[in-house]
Amino acid sequence: MSTSSGDPSKGDSGRNSRHPASRREFMQAALLAGAGAAVASSSLSRLVAQSSPSLRAARPGRIDVHYHVFPPALIQAIGAQQFGSSANWTLDQTLTDMDRNGVATVLCSIAPQADPFRDVVKAVGLTRQCNEFFARLATDHPGRFGIFAAMPLPNVDAALREMEYAFDTLKADGIALFTSYGDKWLGDPAFEPVFAELNRRNAVLFTHPNTNNCCRNLLPNIGEGTIEWGTDTTRAITNLLFNGTAARYPNIRMIFSHGGGTMPYLVERFVAAAKTPKMAPQFPRGFVAEASKLYYDTAWTTNPEAMSALSKLVPISQILFGTDFPYLTAADQIRDLKDCGAFTAADLEKIENQNALAILPRFRA
Numbered sequence: 001m002s003t004s005s006g007d008p009s010k011g012d013s014g015r016n017s018r019h020p021a022s023r024r025e026f027m028q029a030a031l032l033a034g035a036g037a038a039v040a041s042s043s044l045s046r047l048v049a050q051s052s053p054s055l056r057a058a059r060p061g062r063i064d065v066h067y068h069v070f071p072p073a074l075i076q077a078i079g080a081q082q083f084g085s086s087a088n089w090t091l092d093q094t095l096t097d098m099d100r101n102g103v104a105t106v107l108c109s110i111a112p113q114a115d116p117f118r119d120v121v122k123a124v125g126l127t128r129q130c131n132e133f134f135a136r137l138a139t140d141h142p143g144r145f146g147i148f149a150a151m152p153l154p155n156v157d158a159a160l161r162e163m164e165y166a167f168d169t170l171k172a173d174g175i176a177l178f179t180s181y182g183d184k185w186l187g188d189p190a191f192e193p194v195f196a197e198l199n200r201r202n203a204v205l206f207t208h209p210n211t212n213n214c215c216r217n218l219l220p221n222i223g224e225g226t227i228e229w230g231t232d233t234t235r236a237i238t239n240l241l242f243n244g245t246a247a248r249y250p251n252i253r254m255i256f257s258h259g260g261g262t263m264p265y266l267v268e269r270f271v272a273a274a275k276t277p278k279m280a281p282q283f284p285r286g287f288v289a290e291a292s293k294l295y296y297d298t299a300w301t302t303n304p305e306a307m308s309a310l311s312k313l314v315p316i317s318q319i320l321f322g323t324d325f326p327y328l329t330a331a332d333q334i335r336d337l338k339d340c341g342a343f344t345a346a347d348l349e350k351i352e353n354q355n356a357l358a359i360l361p362r363f364r365a
Helices: 023-033 038-049 072-078 084-088 091-100 120-140 156-168 189-200 224-242 263-274 287-291 304-313 330-339 345-359
Strands: 062-068 103-109 145-150 174-178 204-208 253-256 295-297
Touching: 062 204, 062 330, 062 345, 072 120, 091 103, 091 330, 103 120, 103 204, 120 145, 120 156, 145 156, 156 189, 224 253, 224 263, 224 287, 263 287, 263 304, 330 345
Parallel strands: 062 103, 103 145, 145 174, 174 204, 204 253, 253 295
Antiparallel strands: none
């Protein structure tokens, strides 16, 4: 992160002073806000019942960069039925599971299910509530929870205001964006001011796939996450690299979910496209060199086929441990990473801990 006041790598010096209210007060306020939704209120009650701050501090261990938490405001806004059993999330269960699987830290972000920020009028307030919830977790459990703050895109002006608040007040560790919004992918000129500010702050950008307007309900009985999210990730990577956004803003550390989607399997085509007369000046060292500057998490790609492809395409230093909790668990990913045959023990130590610390140094024990 940058050396400005928004640099989350500079520690937690501002957290407690900026959030004097207790976690109990915070959760009770959230409970009152959600009183109108019976199911959501039930979920909130479970959180309030366990609201005394935990003293289980961070310890050396795995860092999960792809971890979804469902703030009460989000459950209320969208409806608990959209989240299934995820609406029953509790803090104590999470901390116990982290300890059981040697996970020191999780970076909280919002999943795109049910298109949570589709209502542009409500999105500004909702992203603020979600980010403040993440900040309270980070404050009350030092080192255990990090913040990838949500942004109310495609409202660029509101996103810039929320980014300033997230970095300078909440001390966020990075920003979380979806790979597309409506009919625009990351790298679209409309989002240029957001990337310029991320670059100015030397920010970490976590991206999560979404479903673009072009590609909804294409195949019966096949959920959009099965095919379209991997493809949307690939489109975002392609747009950012081929339109020059990544090159214009080299200070942004970009993380792409699910092993980069389908990009590793289409690499031969991208290599060829980067060699065309129009694109060659933009890829002086070739496509792979540019793709190797990005980071990729392991969620849903810990099988031998996917990890073999990704690890042969990019350096081990660019692969980060991610679970996509609650849709997969740390236990699933740890076991499958060991069994996939692509990594040595030293590689796994880098993937599960060291690589993340290189871009999120405040979590060093």
